[in-house]
Amino acid sequence: MKDLINKLYRNHSIIYKGLLFIGTIFLIVYLFPKSGKFKYNFEKGKPWQSENLYAPFNFAVKKTDEEINKEKQSITDNAVLYFNIDSSVETKVANAFQTQFKNIFTDSIAEFDLDNLFNTGNKIIKELYQFGILNEDYKFSESKLVVILDDRVEKNKTLFSNLIKQDKVVAVIDKELSNQNLLKYKTSFVSLFFDLVEPNLSFDKSTTDKVLQEEFNKIVYARGSIEKETLIISKGEVIEGDKYQILKSLQSEYESQVWNQLNYNWILFAYTLLVALALLMLLLFLRKYRPDVFENNTKVTFIFFNILLMVFITTLVVNYNSKYIYVVPICILPLVFKAFFDARLGLFAHVITVLLLGFIVPNSYEYMFLQIIAGIVTILTVSELYKRANLFISVGQITLIYIIAYFAFFVIHEGTVETIKWETFIWFVLCGLATLFVQPLIYIYEKLFGLVSxxxxxxxxxxxxxxxxxxxxxxxxxxxxxxxxxxxxxxxxxxxxxxxxxxxxxxxxxxxxxxxxxxxxxxxxxxxxxxxxxxxxxxxxxxxxxxxxxxxxxxxxxxxxxxxxxxxxxxxxxxxxxxxxxxxxxxxxxxxxxxxxxxxxxxxxxxxxxxxxxxxxxxxxxxxxxxxxxxxxxxxxxxxxxxxxxxxxxxxxxxxxxxxxxxxxxxxxxxxxxxxxxxxxx
CATH class of the missing domain: 1.10.3210 (Hypothetical protein af1432)
Structure with missing residues (x-):
């Protein structure tokens, strides 16, 4: 037993590295997305490079995002608006009108005009409350269909244009008085109705949204299906139009099916092997070319920690919204490693990290190309990190490389610049600004790991x-x-x-x-x-x-x-x-x-x-x-x-x-x- 303890003590450094190696693999694989990987790479507008592809199983062809958004927009445009009505308001206003009318219009007015005025007032009330008066100035289309609910029961249907806005009350009064040649009493009538009229319609947003969501749920996201053994695409055939959408549908279906079936454990094992190979290459590099770093457990821990941190941050961003993927400042990694070690180690660790991130991000080839090129530029341009001007210049160059490479990829994929997403360039600028955080990060690392930059x-x-x-x-x-x-x-x-x-x-x-x-x-x-x-x-x-x-x-x-x-x-x-x-x-x-x-x-x-x-x-x-x-x-x-x-x-x-x-x-x-x-x- 004593010999075993002595042997373990003598080899404690190697044992620690082994545990660190296994622990890092476990955490990285745990962070990976729970899906398989489609084994074919393809790009829109380019020829199919692999052999003829036949459908491996029955699957539905999904509609494009553009088609689905178009359907949703159509449903939104034709959606019904729901308003709640307070039926007691009309009766209340009518009763108040009868009472106030006698106080305002005296017996000095001719009996014929008096009766006519009274009848016109009742007619105005009926017209105002035929569909109802809005409690707010809602900005809906005049042609929108409106359903009026009385205690959650449908009472009436009409167009939004028939609902009376509060600023249109005077126009209704003016119209009716004009028809009866009673415009000389307009001032008194308007004053009377100003005190009497109350809105009785309020917008029921919850019901409107609920009905709209029900209509969204009825959307069919597939526009056909492909039977098993059907030829999908031939070798050399250009990937465009329906072919591209069928391939995207197969990719999505394949990934979800593979992971959810019995192959789960095999895929997990395969992921573990690939991550282990990548991290093993890093350890072998350290042992052969950086033995002083390899022998120092603190430095090895520092390297593995930074790689794991980048994988963790990238996973969080992808899970939140993958369009922000380029905001993550991956180039901080080679900067930090170069500050504490050297350029060669920094670039090698950066490439290994980007290869691991290829399992997480969408458009992995494009992402890896951009990040590796940016990493190389980082290593080549940042010579003296302690000089602030050098860091700012380098960050500017890195951002420029990102923008140029992304622009080139977009033109290759789409064949035009008309639909380019300019907001992506903002993400690259934010990524450059985030890279400047490397200075305080280096200080933090010095205190945590006892390193010197x-x-x-x-x-x-x-x-x-x-x-x-x-x-x-x-x-x-x-x-x-x-x-x-x-x-x-x-x-x-x-x-x-x-x-x-x-x-x-x-x-x-x-x-x-x-x-x-x-x-x-x-x-x-x-x-x-x-x-x-x-x-x-x-x-x-x-x-x-x-x-x-x-x-x-x-x-x-x-x-x-x-x-x-x-x-x-x-x-x-x-x-x-x-x-x-x-x-x-x-x-x-x-x-x-x-x-x-x-x-x-x-x-x-x-x-x-x-x-x-x-x-x-x-x-x-x-x-x-x-x-x-x-x-x-x-x-x-x-x-x-x-x-x-x-x-x-x-x-x-x-x-x-x-x-x-x-x-x-x-x-x-x-x-x-x-x-x-x-x-x-x-």
Missing amino acids: DVSLLELSDTNSKLLKELSNKSPGTFHHSLNVANLAEASANEIGANAMLIRVGALYHDIGKMKNPTYFTENQSTGINPHDELSSKESAKIIIDHVIDGIEIARKNNLPDRVIDFIRTHHGTSLVYYFYKKEKEQQKEVDKLNFSYPGPKPFSKETAILMMCDSVEAASKSLKEPTSTKIDAFVENIINKQIEEGQFLNANITFKEIQSIKKVLKHKLANIYHLRIEYPE
Whole structure:
């Protein structure tokens, strides 16, 4: 049992990756749409490239969206409007008219006119309430059929134009008075009816909508059927008109039928295999070409998390409305990976993610083509993410590529630009704006996963930062040395294509441990007093060696990233504090080298190896007396060759050719620092 536990502990990293691999596969497959995939790809207006296609089963030919929308519009145009009537209003108004009429029209009016006026008033009431008076000014077509309901029972049918709007009451009064030659009483009549008339019709929206929906439900979405074994399309035949609609119907029917039958488990298994293959390719890529990333479980988790996040967001958008699919900023993925790793890994992971998304999105070929091209443009254009102008320019280029590619695809499919959906271009612009969110996202990822981007490195390289200010105050000589090393290391990194920003930051902080005992290091001894004179060689060596440990402690206390701390740990490798070792050896025959050796580890990357070379060369260059080009060349060669002989670079992925290039840079830089001139003959 103990052996099993030890074995599991030794292989915990691989076990974790396996669990992460399986978990990611499960989640991605779970997010996939629950449908099969039609095995044929086809496009409208293009020839059928596969063999002759026969109907595999009976299926209905669906109407096009245009046909269905046309039917719905026709039903909407001819839909009946329902109004509720309050029958008591007419009686109430008639009774009120009889009462008020006697008060307004006195006996001084001729009896004939009085009777005529009274009868005309009753006639006006009957005309106003024949169908009813509307309570609002509804904007319906005059030719719309109206059903009037009294307590939910149909009472009358008419056209909407026959219903009286409140602003038409005066016109009805005017018409009736004119017919009876009683216009001289118009003012009194209008005043009377203004107080009496009440609306009695209100629009019944719920009933109208319910009846309309019932009519929609009667729509037949199929316009025929295809029998099994019927030839649908022949090889080379152009896909257009009915042929295209039949193929679309078969595709829809096939996908729903396949998933709902007994093949469910097989399709699920097939999806799992494809997703596993895609993610396995990513893991194999990391293991072969990015072993440092593969060995770091946090970084592998970060990569898988981002891929899963993109699949999740895309699934949400597709389930909501697939027309918004291009709003999802997929190009954030290569930007993030390039910021934390490199362009090659960013592009590879982006392609894998787009291939997975092909199972989710409609028009998968078009989508994958657009996203892969956009990803390539992202990788090629964004060179320095920490420069805001570069990001804005790149986002503009990405958006332009989206628009051009979509326009080309649309013309290929439709053969015209007249029906192009211009709103899609707005989605691309929104996608570009969403891509700008990469800056705060990188900051969030740095805090969550403990990673370091160029943006953070730029902030750390500021010599006005708290820690570097403290270094310059406590150890001015060390600070000046660190600046010189940073310049040498940055130039060397640029020469061989290493991460210049990272190595500059590493160089600025590599000696911060000297702040603990600054006067024990020669560059800070301004008074001419050397405290080592009062110590034994072993004690002096310990103080010198401890600046590495002290530096790590200070760095962790100030929350410096691990990638920067690596430079502090490795900048002396396992080398000897040679001066005190030699001094001790002069006094004793047997000397333990471990007491005079740095704890290591040795440099394990190009950047840490470069820093070790530059640090040693810059520090030792202070001892050169009357430097010449010849002396500097020999001096650089001796120091770096000695480090090679000691095996300090065995763990770093740096070649002899690159070391030669670094030597050349250091020689040139030192020559400039010491202002060497050509030696003229005497």
